[in-house]
Amino acid sequence: METGKKTVLHSAIPxxxxxxxxxxxxxxxxxxxxxxxxxxxxxxxxxxxGWAERLQAFSILLEECDTAHVxxxxxxxxxxxxxxxxxxxxxxxxxRLFSEMAADDATFLASRLPDPLAAEVLxxxxxxPAAEVRELxxxxxxxxxxxxxxxxxxxxxxxxxxxxxxxxxxxxEEYEMVFYVYVVDKRDHLVGVVSLKKLLTTPSSVxxxxxxxxxxxxxxxxxDQEEVARLVADHNLLALPIVDxxxxxxxxxxxxxxxxxxxxxxxxxLLALAGVATEERISTGAGRSLRLRAPWLLINLILAFFASxxxxxxxxxxxxxxxxxxxxxxxxxxxxxxxxxxxxVMIRGMALDEIASLTWVILKTIIVGAGNGIITGTVAxxxxxxxxxxLWLGVVLASAMVITQIMAGLVGTLVPVxxxxxxxxxxxxxxxxxxACTDITGFFSFLGLATLLWNLLKAG
Amino acid sequence: METGKKTVLHSAIPxxxxxxxxxxxxxxxxxxxxxxxxxxxxxxxxxxxGWAERLQAFSILLEECDTAHVxxxxxxxxxxxxxxxxxxxxxxxxxRLFSEMAADDATFLASRLPDPLAAEVLxxxxxxPAAEVRELxxxxxxxxxxxxxxxxxxxxxxxxxxxxxxxxxxxxEEYEMVFYVYVVDKRDHLVGVVSLKKLLTTPSSVxxxxxxxxxxxxxxxxxDQEEVARLVADHNLLALPIVDxxxxxxxxxxxxxxxxxxxxxxxxxLLALAGVATEERISTGAGRSLRLRAPWLLINLILAFFASxxxxxxxxxxxxxxxxxxxxxxxxxxxxxxxxxxxxVMIRGMALDEIASLTWVILKTIIVGAGNGIITGTVAxxxxxxxxxxLWLGVVLASAMVITQIMAGLVGTLVPVxxxxxxxxxxxxxxxxxxACTDITGFFSFLGLATLLWNLLKAG
Numbered sequence: 001m002e003t004g005k006k007t008v009l010h011s012a013i014p015x016x017x018x019x020x021x022x023x024x025x026x027x028x029x030x031x032x033x034x035x036x037x038x039x040x041x042x043x044x045x046x047x048x049x050g051w052a053e054r055l056q057a058f059s060i061l062l063e064e065c066d067t068a069h070v071x072x073x074x075x076x077x078x079x080x081x082x083x084x085x086x087x088x089x090x091x092x093x094x095x096r097l098f099s100e101m102a103a104d105d106a107t108f109l110a111s112r113l114p115d116p117l118a119a120e121v122l123x124x125x126x127x128x129p130a131a132e133v134r135e136l137x138x139x140x141x142x143x144x145x146x147x148x149x150x151x152x153x154x155x156x157x158x159x160x161x162x163x164x165x166x167x168x169x170x171x172x173e174e175y176e177m178v179f180y181v182y183v184v185d186k187r188d189h190l191v192g193v194v195s196l197k198k199l200l201t202t203p204s205s206v207x208x209x210x211x212x213x214x215x216x217x218x219x220x221x222x223x224d225q226e227e228v229a230r231l232v233a234d235h236n237l238l239a240l241p242i243v244d245x246x247x248x249x250x251x252x253x254x255x256x257x258x259x260x261x262x263x264x265x266x267x268x269x270l271l272a273l274a275g276v277a278t279e280e281r282i283s284t285g286a287g288r289s290l291r292l293r294a295p296w297l298l299i300n301l302i303l304a305f306f307a308s309x310x311x312x313x314x315x316x317x318x319x320x321x322x323x324x325x326x327x328x329x330x331x332x333x334x335x336x337x338x339x340x341x342x343x344x345v346m347i348r349g350m351a352l353d354e355i356a357s358l359t360w361v362i363l364k365t366i367i368v369g370a371g372n373g374i375i376t377g378t379v380a381x382x383x384x385x386x387x388x389x390x391l392w393l394g395v396v397l398a399s400a401m402v403i404t405q406i407m408a409g410l411v412g413t414l415v416p417v418x419x420x421x422x423x424x425x426x427x428x429x430x431x432x433x434x435x436a437c438t439d440i441t442g443f444f445s446f447l448g449l450a451t452l453l454w455n456l457l458k459a460g
Numbered sequence: 461m462e463t464g465k466k467t468v469l470h471s472a473i474p475x476x477x478x479x480x481x482x483x484x485x486x487x488x489x490x491x492x493x494x495x496x497x498x499x500x501x502x503x504x505x506x507x508x509x510g511w512a513e514r515l516q517a518f519s520i521l522l523e524e525c526d527t528a529h530v531x532x533x534x535x536x537x538x539x540x541x542x543x544x545x546x547x548x549x550x551x552x553x554x555x556r557l558f559s560e561m562a563a564d565d566a567t568f569l570a571s572r573l574p575d576p577l578a579a580e581v582l583x584x585x586x587x588x589p590a591a592e593v594r595e596l597x598x599x600x601x602x603x604x605x606x607x608x609x610x611x612x613x614x615x616x617x618x619x620x621x622x623x624x625x626x627x628x629x630x631x632x633e634e635y636e637m638v639f640y641v642y643v644v645d646k647r648d649h650l651v652g653v654v655s656l657k658k659l660l661t662t663p664s665s666v667x668x669x670x671x672x673x674x675x676x677x678x679x680x681x682x683x684d685q686e687e688v689a690r691l692v693a694d695h696n697l698l699a700l701p702i703v704d705x706x707x708x709x710x711x712x713x714x715x716x717x718x719x720x721x722x723x724x725x726x727x728x729x730l731l732a733l734a735g736v737a738t739e740e741r742i743s744t745g746a747g748r749s750l751r752l753r754a755p756w757l758l759i760n761l762i763l764a765f766f767a768s769x770x771x772x773x774x775x776x777x778x779x780x781x782x783x784x785x786x787x788x789x790x791x792x793x794x795x796x797x798x799x800x801x802x803x804x805v806m807i808r809g810m811a812l813d814e815i816a817s818l819t820w821v822i823l824k825t826i827i828v829g830a831g832n833g834i835i836t837g838t839v840a841x842x843x844x845x846x847x848x849x850x851l852w853l854g855v856v857l858a859s860a861m862v863i864t865q866i867m868a869g870l871v872g873t874l875v876p877v878x879x880x881x882x883x884x885x886x887x888x889x890x891x892x893x894x895x896a897c898t899d900i901t902g903f904f905s906f907l908g909l910a911t912l913l914w915n916l917l918k919a920g
Contacts (some may be wrong), residue, residue, distance in 0.1 A: 007604075007683035008691060009703070015816065038677075040694040048816040076694075144467075169661045178657045196656045197638045201629045217498075223467035231468060233723070234500040234536075236716035238698060243469070255715050256696035262719065263693070266726035267808060273734070274804035275797060282809030283816070286827040290835075293801055293828065297794055297836050304793045305843065308786045315782035322775035325785035326768045329792065329899065333764045334757055337735060341753055344734035348727060349742030356475065356508040356743070367746040368753065375750075376757050383765065439789065 013037050013045045022056050030057065031064035039069065043076035047283055058085055062093065068100045075105040080279055083112055091117065095124035103132040104149050104257060111137065111146075144228045145221030147261065148242045148251030154182040155208060157191060162204035164194075179239040179254060183212045188248040190216055190241055218243050221250060226351075228253050229261040269347055272427035273340075275300070296432075303436035307332070310440055314447040321459035323388050324450055327380075327397055332442035334376050335404035338369065339434045342412025347427050350420060362413055369409030373402030392456040400446035407441040408434070473497050473505045482516055490517065491524035499529065503536035507743055518545055522553065528560040535565040540739060543572055551577065555584035563592040564609050564717060571597065571606075604688045605681030607721065608702045608711030614642040615668060617651060622664035624654075639699040639714060643672045648708040650676055650701055678703050681710065686811075688713050689721040729807055732887035733800075735760070756892075763896035767792070767903055774907040781919035783848050784910055787840075787857055792902035794836050795864035798829065799894045802872025807887050810880060822873055829869030833862030852916040860906035867901040868894070 013033060021030050034042050034057075042061070046054050061070050074082050074097060086094055086109075094113075098106040098121060110118050110133055122130050132150050139145025153171070155164055164181060181199060183192035192212030202211050218241045219228050232240050232255055239252040268278050275296035280289060311318070311328070318324050342365060349355055377398030385394030411434045416426035450457065473493060481490050494502050494517075502521070506514050521530050534542050534557060546554055546569075554573075558566040558581060570578050570593055582590050592610050599605025613631070615624055624641060641659060643652035652672030662671050678701045679688050692700050692715055699712040728738050735756040740749060771778070771788070778784050802825060809815055837858035845854030871894045876886035910917060 007680045008687050009679060009707075010677045010691060038695060047814065165660055168657070196660070197628070200625055200656070200660070217470045219469060220467045227468050231470060233716075233719045235498060238715070247469075255698070255719075256693075259693045259715075259719060259722065262722060263726070266723070266730070270726070270730050270733070270808060271804055273730070274800045276801050276804050280805055282805060282814045282821060286824045286831070289824065289828045290831040293798070294832055294835050296801070297797055297832055298839065300797050301790065301794055301836050301840055304790045307793075308790055311789070312783065312786040315786070318782040318785045319779045322778040322785075323772065325778045325782075325788075326772035326775070328785075329771070329789060329903075330761065330764045330768055332789065333767075333899070334761055337757055337760050338753070340734045341736050341756070344731060344736050345740055345742060348730060354507065354742045361742060364746045364749065368749045371746070371750040372754055372757055375754050376761050379758065380761055439793070443789075 013041050015045060015048050018045060018049070018057070019053065022053055027060050027064065030060050034061055035065050035069065039072035040076045042073045046073075046077065047081060054081075055085075055088065058088075062089075067096055071097045071101040071105075074109070075101055078281065079109065079112060082109060086113065091120045092124055095121045098133070099126040099129045101129075102149060103129060103136060103151070104147050107133045107136040107146060111141065139221050142225045143221060144219050144223040144225065144240075144242045144253055145251070147225055147228070147257050148221070148253045149257075150251050152182060152239075152241070152249070152252040153178050153180075154184045154188075154190075154249055157183055157185060157207065157209035157212070159208050160204065161199055161202045161206050161208070161211070164199055164208060165204070168199075179252070181208070182216070182241055182249055182252075183208050184249055190218055190243055190247065190249040192216060193241070216241060219253075220245065225261045226265055229258045229265070230353075232258040233262065265351070268425075269351065269427045272425065273344060273347065273431055275431065299432055300436075303432060304439070306436065307439035307443055310443045311447065314443075314451065317447060317451050317454065317459075321450070321457065323384075323390070323393060324447060327384055327393070328443055328446050330380055331397065331400045331404050331446045332439045334380075334401060335408045335438035335442045336435045338372060338405045339408035339412045339438045340431060342368075342409050343416055343430045343434055346413055346416045347430065350416060350426065355417075358413075358417065362410070365409035365413045366406055369406040370402060373405035374398075376405070377401035388458070390458040392453060393450075393458070396446065396449045396453055396457070399449055400442065403445040404438055404442040408438045411437045473501050475505060475508050478505060478509070478517070479513065482513055487520050487524065490520050494521055495525050495529065499532035500536045502533045506533075506537065507541060514541075515545075515548065518548075522549075527556055531557050531561040531565075534569070535561055538741065539569065539572055542569060546573065551580045552584055555581045558593070559586040559589045561589075562609060563589065563596060563611070564607050567593045567596040567606060571601065599681050602685045603681060604679050604683040604685060604700075604702045604713055605711070607685055607688070607717050608681070608713045609717075610711050612642060612699075612701070612709070612712040613638050613640075614644045614648075614650075614709055617643055617645060617667065617669035617672070619668050620664065621659055621662045621666050621668070621671070624659055624668060625664075628659075639712070641668070642676070642701055642709055642712075643668050644709055650678055650703055650707065650709040652676060653701070676701060679713075680705065685721045686725055689718045689725070690813075692718040693722065725811070728885075729811065729887045732885065733804060733807065733891055735891065759892055760896075763892060764899070766896065767899040770900055770903045771907065774911065777907060777911050777914065777919075781910070781917065783844075783850070783853060784907060787844055787853070788903055788906050790840055791857065791860045791864050791906045792899045794840075794861060795868045795898035795902045796895045798832060798865045799868035799872045799898045800891060802829075802869050803876055803890045803894055806873055806876045807890065810876060810886065815877075818873075818877065822870070825869035825873045826866055829866040830862060833865035834858075836865070837861035848918070850918040852913060853910075853918070856906065856909045856913055856917070859909055860902065863905040864898055864902040868898045871897045 046057060049057060110121065122133060135150065136146055155167060178196060181194045182190060183194060185191050192214045193216045194208055194212050198211055217231060217235055219231065221242055221244055228240055239254045241249055242251045242253060244250050271278055277292040280292050355361060380401060381394035381398035384397050385391050415434050416430045419426040419429050506517060509517060582593060595610065596606055615627060638656060641654045642650060643654060645651050652674045653676045654668055654672045658671055677691060677695055679691065681702055681704055688700055699714045701709055702711045702713060704710050731738055737752040740752050815821060840861060841854035841858035844857050845851050875894050876890045879886040879889050
C-alpha cells in the first residue's frame with residue numbers, strides 16, 4: 001500500500017505550523033490558512049490543539065473569517081468542544097453563528113445549551129433560521145424530525161419539466177444541494193419523486209406526474225434516527241423525505257447526516273460494550289475520563305463481590321487443595337470470553353434486525369457453548385491433569401467449563417433480548433450482567449463439583 | 461416512540477406469507493411479490509429463510525424475474541450467502557447475473573469465486589461489463605481501485621453548459637445516477653467539478669471551466685478504502701473521484717459504497733474486540749460458529765495458563781489464607797475491565813486518527829488508572845477489611861488494584877499502538893494480550909504483596 005506517493009489527494013492542516021504561527025501571533029497568516037481550508041480540517045486541527053491554543057485559534061476564526069465558514073467548522077466539531085467554546089461567547093455571537101448554520105446542526109447545538117441561554121440565542125437569531133430551529137425543536141431527540149432539514153425542493157404534480165427547471169433556477173440560493181425533486185399534491189401530501197437527471201433528460205412540456213416514481217420510501221417525524229439511517233443505507237438513497245402525521249412532506253434527511261447517525265450508533269455500541277461513555281474520546285482530559293469510567297468500574301466491582309462471596313464459601317476445599325484457586329480463573333475467564341462473543345454477535349444482529357427465530361438462536365447458542373466447552377475443557381483438563389497429576393481434577397475442570405460456556409451462551413443471548421424488551425440499550429448494560437453471571441457460574445460449578453467429587457481428588 | 465402508527469413508511473416482505481406460498485408452490489404469486497419488492501428487502505427475506513426454502517425462492521427469482529433485479533438482490537446479500545447460491549448455478553447463469561450487476565459488486569463477488577470458475581465466468585460475460593470487472597480486478601482488495609465504479613460522467617473544460625446538458629441527455633442510459641459532472645483536460649487529468657444544480661442554473665453558453673470548482677478532493681486507486689470512506693464522510697460528498705498514478709480520472713466511489721465500507725469497518729472493530737470473526741452473524745450455523753470461535757477461546761486459554769501458573773506459585777499463602785483466593789478475581793476482573801475501556805477508546809481514536817501526542821495519552825492513562833485504582837481499591841478494601849476483619853488485607857487489596865489499573869492503562873494504550881506499527885489490526889489482537897497482562901499483573905501483585913506483608917495479615 002505504501003508506495004511513497006500520497007494516495008489521498010487532500011492535505012490536512014499541519015499542526016506544528018499552526019502552533020508556530022499562534023506563538024508568533026501571526027493572525028492574518030492563520031486567518032488565510034483557515035479560510036482556505038475545508039471546515040472539517042479546521043475542526044480536526046482545533047481538536048488537536050490544547051485548550052489555550054484552541055481559544056486563540058477560535059478567536060482568529062471569529063474575528064477574521066466568514067461567519068458561514070465558522071458555522072460549518074462548528075458543525076464538524078465534537079459537540080462538547082463546541083459547547084465549551086460557546087461559554088466564551090456572547091449570546092449575540094452564538095446567534096450570528098446559528099443563523100448561518102444548517103438548521104439541523106443549529107438545532108442540535110441549541111438543544112444542548114442551558115435553557116435560558118438557548119431561549120436568548122433563539123430570540124437574537126434571524127427570523128427565518130430561528131423559525132426553522134423552533135420547528136425542529138418540537139420533535140424528540142434522535143428522531144427524524146430532529147435531524148431533518150426543511151430545505152427540500154417540492155413541486156406539484158401538474159408542473160411541467162420546464163417549469164420545474166425554472167423554479168429550481170429561481171430558488172437555487174435557498175438550497176445548498178438539491179438531491180431529488182419531490183412531487184406533492186394540493187395539500188402537500190408526498191406523491192412521488194423525480195431525480196435531477198430525469199428532469200434533464202425529459203422533454204420540457206411533460207408533467208412531473210408522468211415521470212415521477214410513485215410509492216416513495218419515507219418516514220414520519222417520530223421515526224427513530226436509526227430506522228431512518230437504515231432505510232437510506234439499505235436503499236442507497238441520497239435523501240429520505242420526512243412526513244408529518246397527516247403524511248404531509250415537512251423535511252428531508254440527507255445521506256451525510258445518515259452517515260453521522262450510523263457512525264454515532266456504531267461508536268455507541270462499541271464503547272457501550274466496553275463500558276465507556278459515548279462522549280469519551282482520546283482527547284478527553286484525565287479528570288473527565290476518570291469521572292466517566294469510575295461508575296462502570298464500581299458497578300463491576302459490586303457484581304464481582306458476589307463472585308468473591310461464592311469463592312469464600314469454599315474456603316475449606318481451597319485451603320486443602322490450592323490448585324483449585326489456580327484453576328478457577330480459567331473457568332470464569334474463558335466463560336467470560338465466550339459470553340462477550342455471544343453478546344457482541346447478538347447486539348450487532350439486533351441492530352440489523354436479523355433475528356428470525358429466538359428459539360433457533362437459543363438452541364444454536366447451547367450447541368456452540370457445549371461444543372466450545374468440550375474443546376477448551378478437554379485441552380485445559382489434559383494440561384491440568386498432567387501438571388497436578390490428578391485425573392479427576394481435570395474431569396472437574398472440563399465439566400465446569402462446559403457448564404459455564406453453555407451458561408455464557410444462554411445469558412449472552414437472553415440478557416440483550418430481555419434488556420431491549422425492557423427498553424434499556426442492550427449494548428450498555430449487557431456485558432456487566434453477563435460476565436457477572438459467567439463468573440458466578442464458573443466459580444460455583446468448579447468449586448461445587450470439586451467438593452462433590454472430593455473423595456476422588458488427590459487431596460480427598 | 462411507539463404511537464401504534466408506523467413511523468417508517470415502507471414494508472418488509474412478510475416471512476410467514478412467503479413460507480406459506482413456497483409450501484403451496486405458488487411460483488407466479490411469489491414472483492410477483494419479489495418483482496415488486498426492493499432488492500434489499502428480497503435479500504433480507506432470503507437471509508431469514510432456511511437453506512432449502514432459500515434455494516426454492518432463488519430458483520423462482522432466476523426463472524421468473526428480471527435478471528437486473530436478481531443481480532441487485534445478490535449485491536445486497538451477505539457475500540457468503542451469494543457464493544453458496546452460485547455453487548448451484550451454471551457458469552453461464554453466473555455470467556448473465558454478473559453482466560447486469562454494478563461493476564464494483566460483480567468484481568467483489570468474482571474475486572471470491574474459485575479462480576478457474578472466475579475465469580470461466582469472465583469469459584462468458586458480455587464484453588463491456590467483463591472489461592470493467594477485469595479493470596477493477598487489477599487493483600488490490602480493499603483499495604479505492606477495487607470499490608470504484610467506472611460509470612462517471614466527465615467532460616472537457618471548454619464544453620459549454622448547453623453542450624453538457626445535451627451530452628448528459630444522450631448518454632443517460634449509461635449512468636444509473638449522476639452525482640456530479642467532472643471536468644478533465646485533454647489528457648483526462650481531473651481539473652474540476654460541477655454540480656448538476658449548478659449546470660441547471662447557469663446560462664447555456666458558459667464554459668464548464670468558468671463554473672467548475674477547482675482543487676477537487678480525490679484519491680488514487682491505491683488508497684485504502686477506509687481513507688476513501690473517511691474523506692467522503694468528512695466532506696459530506698456524494699462521490700469521490702479516483703485517479704491513477706498519472707492523475708487521470710478513472711472512476712468514482714459513490715456514497716452508498718462508502719456507507720457499506722464504514723459499516724463493514726465498524727462491525728469489524730466491534731466484532732474483533734470481542735474475539736468474533738467478521739463473517740459471523742446471528743444466522744451463522746452452529747457448526748460454523750463453533751469453528752470460528754474456538755481458535756480465539758483456545759488462544760485465551762493458553763494465555764490464561766500463565767495467570768494460573770502465577771497463582772499456583774503462591775499455593776502456600778493461599779492454603780493458609782483462602783480469603784486471598786476469594787479476593788484475587790476482584791483485582792484481575794476490574795483490571796481487565798479498565799484495560800478493555802482503554803483499548804476501546806484507543807481503537808476508536810486510532811481509526812479517526814485523533815492521537816496528537818502519544819506521551820500525553822500515556823500520562824493521562826496513568827493518571828486515570830491510578831485514580832480509578834484508588835476509587836475502586838478504597839471501596840473494595842473497605843468491604844474486604846470489614847468482612848474478613850483484617851485491615852492489612854484491605855491495604856494489600858487496594859494497592860494491588862492501583863498497580864493493576866495503572867498497568868491496564870499502560871498496556872491498553874501501548875499494545876494497540878504497537879500492534880498497528882507491526883501492521884497487525886489492533887482491534888483483533890489487542891484485547892487478548894491486554895487482558896492476559898492485567899490478569900498476570902493482578903494475581904502477581906495481590907498475592908506477591910500479601911506474601912511480602914504476610915506478618916501483618918491476620919493469618920501471619
